[in-house]
Amino acid sequence: MSEKNPMNMPETLTDAPAREMNMIEAINDALDIMMERDPDIVILGEDVGYFGGVFRATAGLQKKFGRNRVFDSPINECGIIGAAVGMAAYGLRPVPEIQFADYIYPGLDQLISEAARMRYRSAGQFTAPITVRSPFGGGIFGGQTHSQSPEALFTHVAGIKTVIPATPYDAKGLLIAAIEDNDPVIVFEPKRIYNGPFDGYYDKPSRTWKGHPGGLVPEGYYRTPLGKARIVREGSALTVLAYGTMIHVAEAVLAEKGVDAEIIDLRTLVPLDIETVEKSVEKTGKCLVIHEATRTSGFGAELVTLVQERCFYHLEAPVERVTGFDTPYPHSLEWAYFPGPVRIGEAVDRLLKD
Structure with a gap:
């Protein structure tokens, strides 16, 4: 391995082999790559450890990186975000998962009053490199408490970046860019297209189109700029x-x-x-x-x-x-x-x- 390229990553995307991935696989790949590159990255949230997340986005990461870096939290979104703010101020790069976007509201005070203002309040002495991942939107018959789309709330808050991928390629590249960003980023993942091709572009069952939100994703490291x-x-x-x-x-x-x-x-x-x-x-x-x-x-x-x-x-x-x-x-x-x-x-x- 060279000093300029210690991870032996491709210099350009044209050098990288690609394989078919759905969005969940692309997210998991991004987390795996970034945890390998940076020992300060930690993942926390409900069921993200042994179980690998309710949608399997963190599957296998605890086994590979250990319980100190991928760990389960109590069912307490306020605590998840609050702990992530403290970790970020300490120098880590936490990637908390909120299991469904509908449950992010108890953590709003920590996001808005603490994470979003960290850089400004400390005159640049501290940053809040937190990447909050959360599935959002409907389409899986999850009901009122598993299907909301609260993205507009976060776009109103100065100091928070809001990211929503539409393809596996961008899910991986945007997540990597978010993790590397020194300010808090909310990544809302549209769970209706988590698992690849599906039927469902309709508002009447007789009007159906097939979609193909899976796709080729380069292996290794790359960024999609925010x-x-x-x-x-x-x-x-x-x-x-x-x-x-x-x-x-x-x-x-x-x-x-x-x-x-x-x-x-x-x-x-x-x-x-x-x-x-x-x-x-x-x-x-x-x-x-x-x-x-x-x-x-x-x-x-x-x-x-x-x-x-x-x-x-x-x-x-x-x-x-x-x-x-x-x-x-x-x-x-x-x-x-x-x-x-x-x-x-x-x-x-x-x-x-x-």
């Missing part, structure tokens, strides 16, 4: 802004309709790659925002405002939003709650009617 959006496909008819599961839904619906849309996967909500958004909307003149979370004060409202502020003179139609509804999460009606082909299709038709 704050850089991905152009999923180029187009000229309209710009579609989405993230997580909704990227695959948008792709399927627009392909079915035969619309030449430019689809942008935001990947990180904060920091937001507004330059890529602005360039696309200036080209197409029309914009559609899609997200699963409730409509009022959802992150889509911020996106609509930014597009209106920056691209007003290029817009040829009002910016459209397709979102979840302003209701508690409806377990028995979750497929109607999701943005799907009917509501997305209607919004596209409105945008293109002229």
